[in-house]
Amino acid sequence: MTVQASENSSRRGRRSSTMGGMPVNDMPWWRWRSNVRSALHMLSDPGFQRDVWLAGVDGYGDVTDAVYRLVEDTWLDHWSAEKYVGTIFRDAQEAALVDTAVLRVLRIMHQVGPDAPVAAYLEHEAWPEAVRAAREAHVRLAAGDGEEPDTVPRSLDVLQIMTRSA
Secondary structure, three states: EEEOOOOOOOOOOEEEEEOOEEEEEHHHHHHHHHHHHHHHHHHHHHHHHHHHHHHOOOOOHHHHHHHHHHOOOOOOOOHHHHEEEEEEEEEEEEEHHHHHHHHHHHHHHHHOOOOHHHHHOOOOOOHHHHHHHHHHHHHHHHOOOOOOOOOOOOOOHHHHHHHHHO
């Protein structure tokens, strides 16, 4: 399936295939963007965290997996998302929102430890603020990609298929 590139596209006039509703070739490093979006989506949804992570449902990883997806390829644990404006992030506002979410989530991860049970994250006093920051970033990135932010997060298998198939 193809769609015409949006007027916000960094590749005006070209056609790109879509991933869900997102034009996958719209951003040069769209696979990294997809991983960051997946992580932010899961980190921003308390219902998902309760019903999937806390319940131990297979196929979605856990908090640590989401944090690694957020920072693994991007090194957002070492430098600002501003470095990726134009490649992963569309503008400085997206980057700033991602930076805020990364810093809040990493602070908690460093306090509870990467191997802590999901409940340790969800019960942490700063978790609601980390969720709120992840939500703000998730909503902004989803809107930038023309997707509905309130859908259920995709499984890791679906994410892998989507990022491999373009």
